[in-house]
Amino acid sequence: MASKRxxxxIDTYRTKVPNSGLGQFSMRFAEYAVEKGSDEFQFEIFGWGAPEHLFADNAKKAKWHHRYLRSGSTADLWHSLYQLPSHKPPRNTKWLLTVHDLNFLYEKSPAKAAKYQKRLGAEVKKADYITCISEFTKGDLLKVFPQVGRKVSVIHNGVELQSNVVSQPLKGFNPEIPFFFSIGIFNPKKNFHLLVEVMLSFPDYHLVLAGDSSTSYGAEVKAEIEKYGLSRRVHLPGKISEGEKDWCYRNASAVLFPSFAEGFGMPPIEAMSVGTPVFLSRATSLPEIGGEVAYYFEKMTASSMAHKIKSGLDAFSKDANAAEKLKDRASKFTWDEAMKNYLDLYREILL
Known part of the structure; x- marks a missing residue:
């Protein structure tokens, strides 16, 4: 008789915002867990409003639960994919908590940072096991909460462009024009305003900044575009489709990502996976992601950044193996590898 699994x-709380980085992470995590681990484990997927059809083929192996738990629910392990979960595991259930970043240390005022730190402290204290998505995040966590060191491990996120997406040019954009690309929700940590001034040094190039720009920082970036008279060369298309994103990564001359606070950094990996050069800040986790194959901004000034882009593109053009090196680097962050590591951890905890 087969033993009981x-x-x-899996608490996929952030699927309530499916187009966010955490929302995408949560949905892909649940998909891969069910696909790769259902022979050994019985998965119960808990979340807010994610499409049930994602798990239709595994209906007998995994169940989708919306906001509320069933009465009398039991589990051998509860895995929270978000570090500040809205729900906690049933009593006497082992709890695995995934921590993505401590960006509040860099982004928030001291008073707000203290509130976030108190909330996160309560969660990590109660969790039996903790995974961090980067060594940098682990370092931040242990600086603030050194007492949790023995229960912390690092498992990098999986990042892959969707293979079934049809690549399509950005709407209203001339595909013959050379351009730089970046993507993300517009907030100050992204440093998009610096990229606008950088474009003064590249009169033959355009810049595409994709993502939700309807924020106060988005208004600042738009003001910079007007200030420098670059409205015809700097494009803010807002949220773009997966097909448009795929096309931008594959056709951009480079992806520019000067963020100063990232727990992981998906866009650089997505760009590297198709052999497109990436230019990153040296802040937080980005050097851990880009390794020796990315180019790094040494100073966060427009003139210094422009110089680095020019020298980096020149070096990239002279290295016949540069694109393959980028693809090889990106291959270290696949979902297959991430889920292999999580299944190993599940076995360590439960078997």
Whole structure:
């Protein structure tokens, strides 16, 4: 008689914002867990409003639960994919908590940072096991909460462009024009305003900054575009489709990502996976992602950044193996590898 599979609840709380980085991470995590691990574990997927059809083929192996738990629910392990979860595991259930970043240390005022730190402190204290998505995040966590060191491990996120997406040019954009690309929700940590001034040094190039720009920082970036008279060369298309994103990564001359606070950094990996050069800040986790194959801004000034882009593009053009080196680097962050590591951790905890 086959032994009973351990029950693992996966709390995908952030699927309530499916187009966010955390939302995409949560949905892909649940998909891969069910696909790769259902022979050993019984998965119960808990979340807010994610499409049930994602798990239709595994209906007998995984169940999708909306906001509320069933009465009397039990689990051998509860895995929270978000560090500030809205729900906690049932009593006497082992709890695995995934921590993505401590960006509040860099982005928030001291008073707000203290509130976030108190909330996160309560969660990591109660969790039995903790995974961090980068060594940098682990370092931040242990600086603030050194007492949790023995229960912390690092498992990098999986990042892959969707293979079934049809690549399509950005709407209203001339595909013959050379351009630089970046993507993300517009907030100050992204440093998009610096990229606008950088474009003064590249009169033959355009810049595409994709993502939700309807923020106060988005208004600042738009003011910079007007200030420098670059409205015809700097494009803010807002949220773009997966097909448009795929096309931008494959056709951009480079992806520019000067963010100063990232727990991981998906866009650089997505760009590297198709052999497009990436230019990154040296802040937080980005050097861990880009390794020796990315180019790094040494000073966060427009003139210094422009110089680095020019020298980097020149070096890239002279290295016949540069694109393959980028693809090889990106291959270290696949979902297959991430889920292999999580399944190993599940076995360590439960078997």
């Amino acid at each position: 351990p029950i693992i609840w």
